[in-house]
Amino acid sequence: MSTFLFDEIVFGPVNSRRLGVSLGMNLLPVNRKICSFDCIYCECGLNGELGDKSGQMPTRTEVKTALKVKLQNMLKDGLKPDVITFAGNGEPTLHPDFSNVIDDTIELRDTFCPEARIAVLSNGSRLNKPNVVEALLKIDDNIQKLDSGLTETILRLDQPNYPFNLEKTIQQLKAFNGQLIIQTMFVAGEMNGVNIDNTTEADINSWLEALNEIQPEKVMIYTIERDTPYNSLKKVPLEKLHEIAKIAKEKGFAVSVSG
Numbered sequence: 399m400s401t402f403l404f405d406e407i408v409f410g411p412v413n414s415r416r417l418g419v420s421l422g423m424n425l426l427p428v429n430r431k432i433c434s435f436d437c438i439y440c441e442c443g444l445n446g447e448l449g450d451k452s453g454q455m456p457t458r459t460e461v462k463t464a465l466k467v468k469l470q471n472m473l474k475d476g477l478k479p480d481v482i483t484f485a486g487n488g489e490p491t492l493h494p495d496f497s498n499v500i501d502d503t504i505e506l507r508d509t510f511c512p513e514a515r516i517a518v519l520s521n522g523s524r525l526n527k528p529n530v531v532e533a534l535l536k537i538d539d540n541i542q543k544l545d546s547g548l549t550e551t552i553l554r555l556d557q558p559n560y561p562f563n564l565e566k567t568i569q570q571l572k573a574f575n576g577q578l579i580i581q582t583m584f585v586a587g588e589m590n591g592v593n594i595d596n597t598t599e600a601d602i603n604s605w606l607e608a609l610n611e612i613q614p615e616k617v618m619i620y621t622i623e624r625d626t627p628y629n630s631l632k633k634v635p636l637e638k639l640h641e642i643a644k645i646a647k648e649k650g651f652a653v654s655v656s657g
């Protein structure tokens with residue numbers, strides 16, 4: 399139950415089970431979550447649950463300065479990140495200057511740690527914005543969420559706060575022409591008496607069909623690691639994740655599993 403907010407623009411470095419030594423970027427306010435989804439497993443809590451509603455997103459200049467200072471300090475200590483990861487207290491592409499922030503980050507990465515990758519973890523809700531898509535095409539790891547191939551499961555798990563259209567989302571993901579990674583959170587248990595499980599045969603079959611349309615360069619599957627807003631949610635066993643990965647690999651997808 400004890401979800402948390404990131405209290406800095408640049409946080410870490412942390413050892414990410416999926417990405418390596420990761421320097422985190424939070425383009426959302428440091429004291430509240432802002433997201434176009436409200437996933438029932440969100441480690442930042444449910445929308446509006448934590449924090450101070452007056453919190454503002456940092457400006458482009460504040461983000462650039464914070465990242466520059468952090469990279470300079472890391473270099474002084476003989477450290478370099480493997481990856482600079484945009485995640486934080488919500489959906490990073492909601493930042494009004496997202497594409498310029500990405501340009502600044504590429505410039506700083508090239509100056510201070512040219513081997514580091516730049517990753518964005520996104521829920522795909524802003525792929526109707528050409529400048530967001532262009533920015534995502536400039537980075538190394540464009541990681542987009544797709545938790546099921548069934549609309550009803552996504553509505554239950556991810557609770558988008560806009561009129562979500564799965565077919566449109568799949569077409570937007572397909573338009574990256576393979577320059578993307580799909581991330582899928584598998585979760586089980588129940589929420590307010592409703593059964594939660596996106597590992598059903600119907601979910602997996604439709605998810606595989608969606609992957610077949612999208613043709614991502616890689617698929618990352620994982621399960622909950624930290625506290626979630628509902629403590630009735632459960633991790634999906636590692637064996638089950640490997641079973642799902644095996645089926646996806648047989649269909650020709652490169653899959654990584656984090657349990």
Ligand code: SF4
Nearest residue numbers: 433435436437440488
């Ligand atoms: S998309 Fe990410 S930040 Fe937004 S609610 Fe879901 S898990 Fe939380």
